[in-house]
Amino acid sequence: MSAILNLVSILIFPGLLFLLVLGMAGQYVDRKLYARLQNRVGPPWYQPVADVFKLLGKESVIPEEADHRMFSLAPIFALAAVIAAYLYIPLWNTKPVLSFQGDLVVVLYLLLIPTLTFFLGGWYSRSIFSTLGAVRSITQLFAYEIPLLIALLSPALLASSWSIAGIAAYYGTHPWRWMVNLLGFAVGLITLLGKLERVPFDAPEAETEIVAGSFTEYSGRYLAFFRLAIDSEAIVSSSLLAAVFLPFGLGLPIWLGVIVYLAKVAGILSVLALLRTIFARLRMDQMISFCWRYVAPVAFLQVIIDLVVKELV
Amino acid sequence: MxxxxxxxxxxxxxxxxxxxxxxxxxxxxxxxxxxxxxxxxxxxxxxxxxxxxxxxxxxxxxxxxxxxxxxxxxxxxxxxxxxxxxxxxxxxxxxxxxxxxxxxxxxxxxxxxxxxxxxxxxxxxxKRQFLSDDWPENVYPLRKDFTMESAAATREVGPAVGSEEAPGTFIIPIGPQHPALKEPGHFELAVDGEIVTHADIRLGYVHRGIEKGAEDRSWVHNIYLMERICGICSHIHATAYVLGVESLSGVAVPPRAQTVRTIFCEMERIHSHLLWLGVAAHQAGFDTLFMYSWRDRETIMDLLEELSGNRVNYSVNLLGGVKYDIDGKAADSVRRGLDFLERRTTHYLKIVTTDESFLRRTRGVGAITFDQANLLGTIGPTARASGVSRDLRVEAPYMAYRDFPVRPVLDSRCDLEARFVVRINELFESYRLIREMLDHMPAGELAVPAPRKVPEGEVISRVEAPRGELFYYIRSTGGVKPDRVKVRTPSLCNWAAVLSVAVGHKLADIPMIMVGIDPCFSCNDRSITLRRRGSAESWSWEDLRAYGISYYAGGGA
Known part of the structure; x- marks a missing residue:
């Protein structure tokens, strides 16, 4: 019985199917808001679904020189890793599907995998644009990943728990203490732009220089899987930020809890869309120096704040 | 002096x-x-x-x-x-x-x-630069003894050019099809890591043989041909051509016609500069500025349509005058449009000079020094952004610029930011000029008759297009058709500067630097043969026309 339940939670709710639907809805929110902020009409609500079906119907071309296995497996790995990560994150209550002490670190590792697959997929495409995009993806990873990691660890320090569920439970019993971590939340939002490769940190897929970076050679269903993985990654990472930095409203009745959860994710996605509207693309060197010079010190400051607060309370 | x-x-x-x-x-x-x-x-x-x-x-x-x-x-x-x-x-x-x-x-x-x-x-x-790779050897289209039959042969083309790579260099091909290019061109950038060590260019992907075509059309017919050299600065091409032909035939164009032509020239400059602003912002990944500047550009496009009935090829010019008048009502809607655009342009000037993330991509990037700009013969806003005062409207006023003097816009900072500032400030100057011309529009005729045949002689006609000096050389042997029409478009002058400045920059800056001169590929490359499904066949103008008619009669199938 529990095996069937597990299967349901992995494949349907809150796993694969639910995440894909949310991912596409998130893509719609992002695109529509981005368009409205630019005084454009924007896509209709079903556009993300239509895009997936269109891509599934298209020919999937693998370049002759590419490593066929790596090329076709990369998008699947990306999607699998994202779904696995989602199962450890508490959404509208403090009980995720899976949980153990230290799962915060595991989730961070799982969320690294999509970026690694961008690198591998691009690298094994063997085209110049893909290779350059792959190298840029991995270079950028070193710039944003460490501030993100530090920012996420600081609420854990205060909660004295390495599990996301534990962190959520701690802030549930100590309401308003999450306000201490707002700096970390800001760091999380900025680094998320890097993780999702969006303006101003979209140099790895800067179309005016390197076409589509790692994804240049991807087409058909492989591209559809990558797109789904990226959309889902946006949802999972926003949910992670919501669980760690905005842990309120977790004891509500389920219908209200779901609404609060969706509002949090939509809010984070909207801030990301707003940020990508108002900036120009930074060059790689500018992106790296920005992350290390400004974002990383703020993340460290957050750690110090949490240590001090922990001593005081 | x-x-x-x-x-x-x-x-x-x-x-x-x-x-x-x-x-x-x-x-x-x-x-x-x-x-x-x-x-x-x-x-x-x-x-x-x-x-x-x-x-x-x-x-x-x-x-x-x-x-x-x-x-x-x-x-x-x-x-x-x-x-x-x-x-x-x-x-x-x-x-x-x-x-x-x-x-x-x-x-x-x-x-x-x-x-x-x-x-x-x-x-x-x-290396070939203008004609296609399979164009036959020893066939020169601008020679008088050129025949269509001689162009039907093809030349063997080797495998795609992989330049001899020195070890450790990495060649990035940009084009002929690439998202950074809105028109086809080909660049080869050798990079070491992210730093560009060598840049090369191949043009000619949209070479249409217009100069040759001009020799086969009447003086009047050619106005429309010249207008089609460029889809952005169409009017300025026709203007340069008619000014040349009118000076050869000694036709005195009425002042009202000259003023109408000049107003269209300035409106074209406005739409061209706004278009450039959007494209350049897009190269820097700043799509929001791109969308807004193109939205506002629609104002001027609508006005052009209101005045002439067309958005792109307005065909304002006649030999000896213009077709359209600008009356009180039209003038008022132009004024209203300009008021709106002036407010928006003030806002854009503020963005390009103060937006932190955008300035990181423009300030100090792609600098062409005063000496380089001078030596490499750059022209237009590119030269003016390096402090080189080259503007024919100022130095050699023609048409209504004689009565409505232009204040030159210069900037000595030499970098990409300066190119933005110069073009945006030129927009303000264009708004002022158009308003003044509308307020003091001379009365009189719109056109005078011009002879069908043009007396023997040659003339050089130079005008200031949005991208810089546009050069026409027109030669007549006294017939109903020109003997030679040579067009040198502004983009061609500025490539040398771009290629030399690109070296040493980061790859990420190259699209911005390329676009900084506002390149126009159609202008550079001015088919004679169509090749379909591997077979080479020459099509005459009549064949093409008949093919076009039957194609569209069948619903475009």
Whole structure:
């Protein structure tokens, strides 16, 4: 019985199917808001679904020189890793599907995998644009990943728990203490732009220089899987930020809890869309120096704040 | 210093290498020979006078066998003055030395001569630049004895060019199809990591043989052909052409017509600069500015449509005047549009000079120093952003610019930011000019009749297009068709500067630097043969027309 339940939670709710639907809805929110902020009409609500079906119907071309296995497996790995990560994150209550002490670190590792697959997929495409995009993806990873990691660890320090569920439970019993971590939340939002490769940190897929970076050679269903993985990654990472930095409203009745959860994710996605509207693309060197010079010190400051607060309370 | 004293100075210094010289208003023609060309150009360069504006070649034809030659005209310009070295070479063996070592921007023009005229230019890189790779050898379209049949043959083309790679270099091809390029062109960038170590260019993907086509059309028909050289600055091409033809036929155009033409020129500059602003912002990944500037550009497009009925090819010009008038009601809607645009432009100026993330991509990037801009012969806003004052509207006013003087817009910062600031400030100047012209529109006729035949002679017509000086050389033999129409578009002058500045920059900056000169590929490349499904066939104009009619009659199937 529990095996069937597990299967349901992995494949349907809150796993694969639910995440894909949310991912596409998130893509719609992002695109529509981005368009409205630019005084454009924007896509209709079903556009993300239509895009997936269109891509599934298209020919999937693998370049002759590419490593066929790596090329076709990369998008699947990306999607699998994202779904696995989602199962450890508490959404509208403090009980995720899976949980153990230290799962915060595991989730961070799982969320690294999509970026690694961008690198591998691009690298094994063997085209110049893909290779350059792959190298840029991995270079950028070193710039944003460490501030993100530090920012996420600081609420854990205060909660004295390495599990996301534990962190959520701690802030549930100590309401308003999450306000201490707002700096970390800001760091999380900025680094998320890097993780999702969006303006101003979209140099790895800067179309005016390197076409589509790692994804240049991807087409058909492989591209559809990558797109789904990226959309889902946006949802999972926003949910992670919501669980760690905005842990309120977790004891509500389920219908209200779901609404609060969706509002949090939509809010984070909207801030990301707003940020990508108002900036120009930074060059790689500018992106790296920005992350290390400004974002990383703020993340460290957050750690110090949490240590001090922990001593005081 | 006046043009006359300049000319005297030039005549004095080049005298040993020149066999004869004539002056006319703002023109100095000096006859020289292939052997004496290089010392003559050296002498002129030593005066630091002007820049090489264009090299024209024309074929005098085989009709007069005693005089069967190709004549090459090296036009150097400085403000309103044009000094031309004329070199006659025999048709059988037309060879001249390259002046590329003296004037770097000459290489492009010489390449064009070599491909279209069959002039052997010693010391020029062999790489094709304008005609397609499978264009047959030894067939030169601008020669008078060129036939369509001779172009039907094809040349064997080797496998795709993989430049000989030095170890450790990585060649990034940009184009002919690439998201950064809205029109086809090909760039090869050698990079070391992210740093560009060498840049090269191949043009000609949209070469349409317009200069050759012009020789086969009447003087009137050609207005419409010239207008189709460029989809952005269509009007300025037609204007440069009609100004030249009118001066050859001695037609005096009524002042109201000149003012209407000038208003259209300025409106075109506005839409061109706004378009550029959007494209340039897009290159920097700043799509929000792109969307807003293009939204606002619609204002001017709608106004152009309201005035002429068309958004792109307005066909305002006639030989001897204009077709459309701008009456009180139309003038009011133009004024309203300009008021809106002026507010928006103020906002854009603030963005490009204060937005932190955007300035990181423009400030100090892609600098073309004053000396480089001068030496490499850059023109237009690109030159003006390096402090080089080259604006024909100011230096050699034509049409209504004589009565409505233009204030030059200059910036000495030389970088990409300066190119943004210069173009945006030029927008304000255009708004002011249009308002003044609308307020003081001369009364009178819109057009006077012009003769169908144009008297024998040649004329140089230069106007300031949105991208810089546009150069037309028109030659008539007294018939109903021109003998030669040479077009040198502004984009062609600025490539040399871009290619030399690109080296040493990061790859990420290259699209911005390329777009910084506002390149227009259609302008550069001016088919004769259509190749379908592997078979080569030549189509005549009538065939094409019949094909077009039957194609659309079948619903475009």
């Amino acid at each position: 006046s043009v006359e004293t300049d000319f005297l100075r030039i005549q004095g210094s080049v005298a040993p290498w020149v066999s004869g010289s004539r002056t006319a208003e703002n023109r100095l023609d000096m006859d020289t020979s292939a052997e004496r060309l290089v010392p003559a150009v050296t002498a002129l360069r030593s005066l630091s006078w002007g820049y090489l504006s264009a090299i024209t070649g024309f074929d005098s034809g085989t009709a007069a066998p005693s005089d069967g030659h190709i004549e090459l005209l090296y036009h150097f310009c400085n403000g309103p003055a044009v000094a031309t070295f004329r070199v006659k070479v025999p048709r059988e063996d037309p060879s001249v030395p390259s002046i590329g070592p003296l004037v770097p921007s000459a290489v492009m023009y010489e390449r064009e001569l070599a491909e279209t005229m069959g002039v052997k230019v010693a010391g020029l890189p062999k």
